[in-house]
Amino acid sequence: MKRGTLETLSGPDADGASYVLEEQIGHLLRRAHQRHTSLFQEKIGDIQLTPLQFAALIKLRDVDEVSQNQLGRMTAMDAATMQGVIHRLLARGLIERKRDSADRRRLQLSLSRSGQALVDECADIGNEISEQTLAPLEPEDRRLFLDMLSRLSF
């Protein structure tokens, strides 16, 4: 009855059928990332920071003052995504924002006093989270894994 593409129906040949979702890199990356954010939420507890918010705070601690777009590049966030993150951090008073007098397009970001305190308080937790995420691997494999993973990140 069906014509056109002759070989359409389910030949037992092992081409298309060989796509096993559970073995695909994309699926595994997504699940590993899910597990990490889950661990992050659990460990960060009452502090109520998301991984992205934490990343932004850490970077601000490292560089002191940057514009929104710069911070976005440092943390691999889209300019649109930054909007949300920045507004939530501003609303909690963890960062401050002021116009750059030299380049009036820019908004310079910096840690507030309480933001600084929070980062100092959380840095150790951050390391714990990373360690716990890697826990299923043998300690001697972790460095290798991170090296390989970083090669897959742009």
Added chain:
Amino acid sequence: MKRGTLETLSGPDADGASYVLEEQIGHLLRRAHQRHTSLFQEKIGDIQLTPLQFAALIKLRDVDEVSQNQLGRMTAMDAATMQGVIHRLLARGLIERKRDSADRRRLQLSLSRSGQALVDECADIGNEISEQTLAPLEPEDRRLFLDMLSRLSF
């Protein structure tokens, strides 16, 4: 061994200040996942499927008929997340949905005719995408990497 809180505000020794964002597993997982979805979009092109939509279609091809929650577990999707994915696939006529007569809570999902055709067409592209995502690694390292990664996924 001391598991107390005493050394939490320790100096710039090994912990606190040494949190380098670019070396954290969570950040790397996120960036690798970003790169993968970017490659996916590019390769899938006009077909306009997202990784999740593709995963759902692939699983439906494998199992023929399942309920929404079952499919969600197979593809690691939240029940709420499934809603969106399913509605978009329904809107494009790629899947069909009908009440289970035995258990009237359930909605049984299955591939439509055009959904079946689309999956057959895309399976090869899926393999290409996975291969290209892994391209930065030496071929002999890829299996090892996938093994380690899968251990980090729940």
Added chain:
DNA sequence: CGGCCATCGTTCGTGTACAAACAATCGGGC
């Protein structure tokens, strides 16, 4: 000087991701 293009921040629309609450239904224990 005046265009021209890049950059900066913003908004909108679409698509994950998940917690939390909900009605409907099922199953088991009594």
Added chain:
DNA sequence: GCCCGATTGTTTGTACACGAACGATGGCCG
């Protein structure tokens, strides 16, 4: 039979993720 707890699907609210378009500014070049 009936009640109770579990499961199924749904909605709401919050938070990433990114393409696309926009106004405002800045640097450059002719």
